[in-house]
Amino acid sequence: MKSNDSASPRVMIVDDEPNIVTAIDFLMQQQGFQTASAYNGAEALRMMEAFQPDLLILDVMMPVMDGYEVASSMRKEDKWAGTKIIFLTAKGAEKDKSQGYGAGADVYLTKPFDNKALVEKVRDSLDLDW
Amino acid sequence: MSTLVVVVASLGYLVLLFGVAYFGDKRALQGRSITNNPFVYALSLAVYCTAWTYYGSVGRATETGLEFITIYLGPTLMAPLWYILLRKMIVIAKSQRINSIADFISARYGKSAFLGSAVTIISIIGIIPYISLQLKAVSFSFDILTQQGGPQAFFEGTSFYQDTAFYITIILAAFTILFGTRHLEVAEKHEGIVAAIAFESIVKLVAFVSVGLFVCFGVFDSPIDLFQQADKIEELRNLFVIDQNHGSQPWTWAWLTLISMSAILFLPRQFHVAVIENKHPNHVNKAIWLFPLYLFVINLFVMPIALGGMMEFSGQNVDADTYVLSLPLAYGNEYLALLVFIGGLSASTSMVIVATNALSIMASSNLLVPLLLRTSAIQGDFVRDVSGRLRSLRRLIIIVILILAYVYFISIGQGTSLVSIGLISFVAVAQFIPSMIGGLFWKDGNMVGAIMGLLAGFMIWAFTLPFASLVQAGIIESELIEKGLWGIDGLRPFALFGMEGMDKVSHSAFWSLLVNAALYVIGSLYGKPSVIGHTQANLFVNIYKYTGGQTESAFFRGKAQFVDIRLMLNRFLGYEHSNDLLNRYARNHNLELEKIKEASPHMVLYAEKLLSGVIGAASARLLVGSVVKEEPINLYEVMNILDETQQLMRYSQELERKSEELRKATLDLQSANERLKEMDALKDEFITTVTHELRTPITSIRSFSNILYDNPALEDEKRAEFLAIIIQESQRISRLINQVLDLEKMESGHADWNLTQLDVGLVVQESVRRLQSLINEQEIKLHLDLPNHLPLIRGDKDRLMQVVINLLSNAIKFCKPDRGVVNVRMVYTDEDLILKVSDNGEGISPEVQPYIFDKFTQFTDHRSGRRQGSGLGLSITWRIVRYHRGSIEVESSPGEGATFTVTLPLSETRRLPMKTPSFNRTP
Structure with a gap:
């Protein structure tokens, strides 16, 4: 948790690549969002209880627990029904995308990503005006 | 004519004949055979025309008209078939060195001694009447000729020593012995006999044609005159009509033709000249038309002589069988009569010589030798030459056969016409038809069928012809003919099973052959052939496959x-x-x-x-x-x-084997294809993995570059941090690319190896030096244990250093975060150089251990749960070690750290090739 502003949206970044987490964290904070980061799926699910994110930026290929598993287990619980999920992954094939949407993703983006596009999708998902 | 003249002329003729035979043999010895041509062969076949033809045909013609012709029609019809039948018999006989028809049948049916003796006995019993026919002809012709000329008292009387036939028998026996038993090995052929027989065929043809011409042009003005005069007499006219009322039925024609078809090849003497004495199978080709031509010419004058005789001797008691001789005599043409007699003598002698000779070969081979062998009369001493004894044996048999013929002649032959005696023999010989034809063309025909058919046919023949003749002649007193065997009406010898209205010969031929053939087939179908029977059947039926x-x-x-x-x-x-x-x-x-x-x-x-x-x-x-x-x-x-079917089976087994091979090849291809697919999948996975591994640093680089670009006002500290990340990720990309290329090169065998003699200790020291800053940074305790002196090995210095650095940096990466300890130890034996690198980290879980040398197996950092490295380092390490013929192993249990052991064989590395081997295996 890098911000304590309770009114601003809460975004959790889940990726096993620390440099990518650093970059996204910078972009989200620039938008004034509160951020938290986790380096694998299990860690993310643990931290969510405390952080209560509005949106997850989720990598797929991670050790311990991958992004699909995180999304699926979230979608089984009502309390995360309002939490948006954006997959951000190097896996760009159609079948990966449909698997991602099947697991409960709202948006599916591929790496390498365009900073502006990512920010835009996050804002859209959070129903925020520019 | 004076007896002396006739006797001298006869003896003179026989001496001439012997001369011809001698000449024939002599020429054969000189290698200038006179019999080795189709003309002599065809003439020798004319031994078929005996006294029966010479005297008997005319006699027969006076009774049944043209019916006599059936005896020549059969062979004529048969001749074209010789191309298939006779040639095959010749080839078989040559390849099997067969010496008689009994031998042929015996050999065909598993070299059965029983069949051989059965055929021999049938032949002897069957042929004896036929030989007696010759004796009768010679003796009556001699009598007629001499009675006409002078005092006849010399031969008159009832005692056998006063009988012409008796002396003729003795002379013929002597002559046959003289001719036939000079050589023993029949397969070597009797060229002399063949020459003599061919010569005799010419003599009898010339003599008979001369009488014919004499009758046509001497007695009558022309053949036209003869036939015109005969036409005026109804009795003679009817001889040219074939219908039920004139005793010559179509039924009889058919049967006589059939049995004479068989006689031309299966009579022992015919078989002997046609098959055994044959010089070359190709001679058959010409004989096919030459021999029928001969028959045609010799029969041309039968009807004219018969008609002439009937007109000339009308109302007189002259035996029609003697017309040939009586006609010239009646016209006082004594020299022609003498020629006719000589012709008749030649017809008879040729038959007797060949027939008795053939029978003696049969009897000695099939009856006496087996008997002697079994009773060990010969087996006793092995050293003595028995060929002399065999020769005596054959001579004895010749004498016995002729004596039997003589006995037959004086008991029943005298009152019977020549042709009816001969036909009895023909039916006997016809019993060989099923076993011979079946044996030549039907592979399943076997010994059981042959024996059953032959014996049954022979018994029916014996019952319906010779036995019934004896009864009829009153020699055996019985009411058999009227009442049937055991009083059973169905077993009357001339009307078996109530079949009446057939002449005796056709009747006998019909029943004996029907039963014979039926039993042959049945016996063959149900009987089991022996091994050798099977073999011989195949050799005979498929002879052309095996010759040569x-x-x-x-x-x-x-x-x-x-x-x-x-x-x-x-x-x-x-x-x-x-x-x-x-x-x-x-x-x-x-x-x-x-x-x-x-x-x-x-x-x-x-x-x-x-x-x-x-x-x-x-x-x-x-x-x-x-x-x-x-x-x-x-x-x-x-x-x-x-066996042909077995060969087919073998062929199909071969096919099966081939298709099995094909199936296996298909399977191999399938599995190869699977492997290719697998490899393709692996490649895909590899590419996917590589792409992913590339995308990750690129993602960072792109994102941070954008951030720096979009935020020019970023504070210096942040800017420096982000730029450092960009540089770090760029290095990561180039490292990854290098590793991938390196691995690919090694896998495809295109890697360049720079092999030199090197000290691995120095390599380890250099590696440690390069990693020193990292070690210091992480405050790791490194224990380096190197012997003072290490044996040199042959290897690639840079790549071996890569191995050490990979292992060291892994150890540094995964050892305990504080108080990390890394041990590097080197030892050597006579064979190996051993490097051990161990850390004190979390260790590697047993599940992962088998895969750690696979590509892209990445270690997970237990502290962060994050993966470390590209996953290619250990894979490359494994390949480098393998290239140096070494091995690499890992020992680890969770929480106890991990030890990597590299073993490099000293002798093997010394033999490393200068060129790079290919590496296609994955660990």
Whole structure:
């Protein structure tokens, strides 16, 4: 948790690549969002209880627990029904995308990503005006 | 005519004949054969025309008109079939060294001694009337000729020593012995006899045609005159009509034609001249038309002479069988009469010589030799030459046969016409039809069928013809003919099963052949052939497949002492002859006779064939069997070698094998394809993994570059941090690319290896030096344990350093975060150089251990749960070690750290090639 502003949206970044987490964290904070980061799926699910994110930026290929598993287990619980999920992954094939949407993703983006596009999708998902 | 003249002329003729035979033999010895041509062959076949033809045809024609012609129609119809039938018989007889028809049948049905003797007995009993016919003809012609000329008292009387026929019998016996038994080995052929017979065929033809011409142009003005005069007499006119009312039924025609078709080849003497004495199968081709032509010419004047005689001797008591002789005599043409007599003599003598000779060969081979062999009269001493004894045996048989013929003649032959005597023999010989034809063309025909058919046919023949004749002649007193056997009406000899209205000969032929053929087929279908029976059946039926080859030795495995074989041949062939033959064999097979100890199966078979030429197949087999140790060969093997169906089976087995191979090849291809697919999938996975591994640093680089670009006002500290990340990720990309390329090169075998003699200790020290800053940074305790002096190995210095650095940096990466300890230890044995690198980290879980040298197996950092490295380092390490013929192993248990052990074999590395081997295996 890098911000304590309770009114601003809460975004959790889940990726096993620390440099990518650093970059996204910078972009989200620039938008004034509160951020938290986790380096694998299990860690993310643990931290969510405390952080209560509005949106997850989720990598797929991670050790311990991958992004699909995180999304699926979230979608089984009502309390995360309002939490948006954006997959951000190097896996760009159609079948990966449909698997991602099947697991409960709202948006599916591929790496390498365009900073502006990512920010835009996050804002859209959070129903925020520019 | 004076008896003296006739006797002198007859003896003179016989001496001339002997001269011809002598000349023939002499020429043969000089290698300038006079019989080796189709004309002589065709003329020798004309031994078919005996006194029966010469005198009897005319007699027959006066009774039944044209019916006599059936006896010549059969052979004429048969002649074209010789191309198939006779040629095949010749080839078989040659390849099997067959010496008679009994031998042929015996050999065909498994060299059965029983069949051989059965055929021999049937032949002797069947042919004796036929020989007696010749005796009768010669004696009556002699009597007629001499009675006309002068005092007849000399031969008159009832005692046999006053009987013309008796003396004729003796003379013929002497003459036959003189001719026939000079050589023993029948297969070597009697050129002299053939020459003499051919000569006789000319003599009888010339004589008969002369009488014909004399009757046509001497007695009558012309043939037209003759026929015109005959036409005026109704009785004579009817002779040219074939209908039910004139005794000559179509039924009879058919049967007489059929039995004479068989007689031309199956009469023992015909078989002898046509098959045994044949010089070349191709001679048959010309004989096919030459022989019928001969028959046509000799029969041309039968009707004119018959008609002339009937008109001339109308109302007189002159036997029609004697017209040929009586007509010239009636017109006082004594020289023509003498020529006719000589012609008749030639017809008779040729038949008697060949027939008795053939029968004596049969009897000695099939009756007496087996008997002697079994009673060990010959087996007793092996050294003595028995060829002399065999010769005496044959002479004895000739005499016995002629005596039997004589006895037959004086008991029943005198009152019967020539033709009806002859026809009895024809029906007897016709019993060979089923076994011969079946044997030649039907492979399933077997010994059981042949024996059943032959015996039954023979018994029916004996009952309906000779036996019934004896009864009819009053020699056996019985009411058999009227009341049937045992009083059963269905068993009357001339009306079996109530079949009446047929002439005796057709009736007998019909029933005997019907039963014979039926039993032959039934016996063959239900009887089981022996191994050798099966083999022989195949050899006979498929002879053309086997000629020239040595197939017989393919299934014959007998071996014998050469001494035994030699002794055996000496005894039966005579010392000189057998020596010649053995020398010839040795020459042809590049052997040295003196050095042969054991006779090969092929040689044993050769000896058996030589012997069978002398004593017949069955006896030869028996004899050879006594000295041969034959390895058992089972039916299956024989069938495998020979049987056509088995060959087909083999062929289909071959096909099956091929298709099995094909199936396997398909499977191989399928699995290869699977492997390719797998490899393709692996490649895909590899590419996916590589792409992913590339995307990750690129993602960072792009994102941070954008951030720096979009935020020019970023504070310096952040800017520096982000730029550092960009640089770090760029390095990561190039490292990854290098590793991938490196690995690919090594896998495809395109990597360049720079091999030198090197000290691995120095390599380890250098690696440690390069990583020193990292070690210091992480505050790791490194223990380096290197011996003072290490043996040099041959290897690639840079790549081995890569190995050490990979292992060291992994150890540094995964050892305990505080108080990390890394041990590097090097030892060596006589064979190996061993490097151990261990850390004190979390260790590697047992599940992952088998895969750690696979590509892209990444270690997970237990602290962060994050993966470390590209996953290519250990894979590359494994390949480098393998290239140096070494091995790499890992020992680890969770929480206890991990130890990597690299073993490099000293001797193996010294032998490393200069060129790079290919590496296609994955660990």
